[in-house]
Amino acid sequence: MKTRVIQRLFLALLIIGALVFAAVPVKAQIGQPYAQVTGVRAPVFAGPGTGFWQFGALRRNVITPISGVTADRQWWLSETPIGKGYLRAADVTVVGGESVPVVDPGVIGTITTGAANVRSGPGPEARSLNVIQKGSQFFVIGRQPDGSWIEIRYRYGTGWVKASLTSLGGGTSVSVPSTEGAVAIADSNSAKLYSGPGTQYVVIGTLTQGAVLPIIGRSTSGRWLYVRSDLGEGWLSANSAITRNYFGNAPIISAEETGAQEDFTAITRTGANVRTGPGLGFQSIGAVPGATEIFILGQSADKGWWYAETPVGTGWIAKSVVKTPRDFSKVAVIP
Template sequence: MKNRKSILLFIVSLLVAVFLLAACSSNEPTPAPTEVPPVEVAPDEGAVPEAVTVLPTPAAGEPSLTAKANVNVRSGPSQQYPVYGVLAGGQVAKLVGISADKTYFAVDFPLAPTGSAWIDAKFAVVTGADGLPVLEAPPVPPTTVFTPPQPSDPQVVARQEVYVRSGPGTTFPAYGIAKDGARGLVIGISEDGNWWAVRINPEVVGVGFGWVSVNLVDEENIPENPTVIKASVAPQNVTPPPPAEGAPTATATDYVNVRSGPGTNYPTLIVAAPGATAEIAGKSADGAWWQVKLSTEVSTSGFGWANSAYVSTQNAENVPVVDSPTAPPTNPNPPSGTNACILVSQNPADGTVFKMGATFAMTWEVENVGTDTWTAANSLVTKLGAVVDQPLSAVDSMPLTQDVATGATYVVKVPMTAPDTAGQFGEYWSVTLNDQLVCYFYNVIQVQE
């Protein structure tokens, strides 16, 4: 016992001596703590997108940016824009531009639809930045409002502004952004497990749901094996006809749906890829949509509509307001939280060209991704209406021929006839359960002489 006390006393004395010597050995001031960047820095690991690991390496002498700390990579030069990912502290990226107010740098970023993305200048060290071109900021995307979930429903909460897309991938056009803290009702997950399908009011977005990245949201009440939802077929990417010299133009800043009318409730005709440019013919009364010229092969009228939030414009100051096509019918019974479906496939595809008077069988395959079985005794397939009030079928409704359990698919087949006049036509259909709409789908055809 006595030896143990002596050893402890010796150790304590030695430590005290070391500390006193260290304090007296240097007159240098204590270094200031490393400055902690403000709110733009990404939160703790697991609460942010994975750090981007593959970026083009700047060649020797090329302008470059090095992240001081983990920093969000955004689609535009402010915190109003959604986050693509995170640039980890110490990572280097190739500089391609700077914002007009010099607060954000644009870097080469292949994961972004436009190939570039934005980083807050406060969190970057740059070299060779003299003479960088000033890049125009893309429009701020519109807000998409989720259908509010009940407390016990499966749901996600956006950690920051996040794109809500029409399919599970960044090449699918966005409906808009969900704000930081927005809660959405989850109806399923993508086949690769990287995207949640979240309910949206079908009066705003016709299909009734959109997709958000699992890396940008927190989950609550998610079942152990969520329903896997197959991605719908993306509309074809089509390049619009080249604009006339000096004409007003719209250039896509992201993958953008070009629709038959000025609203996300109108059917999609084509998808314009980032950089695609079309001639502007008019605008909607509220200025939120541009009417652009298309080939008559995809739009018999020769026009389509692009959301102004996803295009940059030139020479568009004097574009006239033009009348909108007839809007799709309003759904009188919005779907409840337990009812949902997705369109698995359809034949023929939207935009198919028919001769006047041609007959064809329209088929849609839909999947029940809700929690309720569609019982044959209590369900109907019902026509909601027709594009431009010109029906293609003589059928208004038909019963389901079998029960459709969660995860099962059902094929709807309707005989149709192309009208005797040229133009763009289509019909809106639904599945109802106990008079409650659970599934919404449509077709669009082009009729030529």
């Protein structure tokens, strides 16, 4: 009888010990501050905000370790059974939370318009990868030097969004790394830099193959790029360059804004006299042979004579003996 009592007592102690052991392991196994789900479920968000994507949810009473908290203490960072993410403070009860550090999630952006295209590069001509809706949140990982486009990490990977469609916040600073701006690379040793967007403008110089030129503007058609080079700022044909990080987003700049000067260089067909006035009755200041290069400065009112810079001086030369490479009708009339 006594033996049975002892056996029963021993069995009871074993059961009590097992129950105690079963109750303690969760905390003992975690060995650090933890959160316990108090509601029916607790969504796990990719970032500290309800606009971030969810990658799962924890059921009621699930316990998970926490490693950080946001500055406003509204979000707990946890290595949950379904991955590392953020839990809302309202969905969990936290034990030991006072000892966890404040985490900086980095710069967070939010779409503020109805929808925004996520593109493969920083510009309207870049391929659209996806569309994200108003209120969607994402991490900002880079930006264009002028701040017009930002690079983001969102639910489906990374991409670029127009900055004006977003608002930035979160983190300790809204400073984000600047990615390399749009550049053009001269693809030959014969690529020329012009003073305006076209071959009719004065040539500033010839570029070295491989020269990397920051793009600071473009023509209305997009066929000419306004670039910065060792020769100064000028226009480069898009056909003479390979572009990088450029998706048509450079501002449109007119030829007038850049001080473009048209090239009115012409060549004499035959030998000709250069005169003090627009007519055969004016005195000759000298003669130039055929195939001489002259620079046109103006034309006579009757459109029969060019006023030009020549090797023998500046004067008037008959149009009939001059070959022009294109239409020079816009040249100013000199009374």
